[in-house]
Amino acid sequence: MFKIELSGSPIHTLSVICILVPRKCSVIGCRGNYEPRKGESADVNKVSVFRFPKDDQKKNEWLRKIPQDLLPGDITDDMVVCEKHFEQRFIIRDYVYPQPDGSAFTCPCDSPALDTEAVPTLFPNTPKYLSSPLPPKRKAPEERRAEVAARDEKRLRDWMDSDTINGFDDFAANVSDKSSSMRTEWMIVNKSDLVLFVLLVNITSSLYGGP
Numbered sequence: 001m002f003k004i005e006l007s008g009s010p011i012h013t014l015s016v017i018c019i020l021v022p023r024k025c026s027v028i029g030c031r032g033n034y035e036p037r038k039g040e041s042a043d044v045n046k047v048s049v050f051r052f053p054k055d056d057q058k059k060n061e062w063l064r065k066i067p068q069d070l071l072p073g074d075i076t077d078d079m080v081v082c083e084k085h086f087e088q089r090f091i092i093r094d095y096v097y098p099q100p101d102g103s104a105f106t107c108p109c110d111s112p113a114l115d116t117e118a119v120p121t122l123f124p125n126t127p128k129y130l131s132s133p134l135p136p137k138r139k140a141p142e143e144r145r146a147e148v149a150a151r152d153e154k155r156l157r158d159w160m161d162s163d164t165i166n167g168f169d170d171f172a173a174n175v176s177d178k179s180s181s182m183r184t185e186w187m188i189v190n191k192s193d194l195v196l197f198v199l200l201v202n203i204t205s206s207l208y209g210g211p
């Protein structure tokens with residue numbers, strides 16, 4: 001950590017405000033992540049959202065499941081579908097790590113993820129006929145356990161991969177994403193051959209204890 005010392009007068013201070021706005025659900029009529037209406041609580045529409053799958057086949061499956069009336073005219077890569085449209089069994093909210101003694105270590109995900117089999121089938125606030133819950137799939141317990149273990153292993157691997165820095169170029173390219181949870185007072189200056197983390201300090205306050 002370092003502090004920028006400025007001399008001379010007048011002393012200028014600069015505030016950087018960074019607000020991350022969660023994406024709104026793309027399903028027409030759904031208010032996922034929309035501003036609350038008057039009188040509603042602040043987090044009434046707060047939801048987790050999921051991007052469309054990158055795999056074309058899976059993406060088309062999603063598009064087939066969402067009623068045409070509820071899809072915008074243009075399908076873009078920025079579109080997201082919120083958790084209200086998925087059965088709970090498809091939403092992964094915890095990492096589960098099986099332990100050698102047969103128990104399992106669980107910790108909550110930073111943000112929920114979707115099971116690879118997930119498709120949007122629920123469309124609340126629309127006529128019932130538009131929703132088409134999938135019939136529950138019955139799998140042998142061993143098959144299900146093996147799938148869960150493989151899935152958790154893959155998620156752990158993906159998480160470790162996503163947290164690995166492969167050289168400066170990789171670091172510089174991803175530093176903005178990785179630092180989104182940093183305090184907003186920090187500013188990132190990304191040049192071709194260096195990345196600066198700058199903490200702006202209100203020197204007037206520091207010196208005189210003012211606001």
Ligand SMILES: [Zn+2]
Pocket residue numbers: 025026027030031032081082083084085
């Ligand atoms: Zn939604």
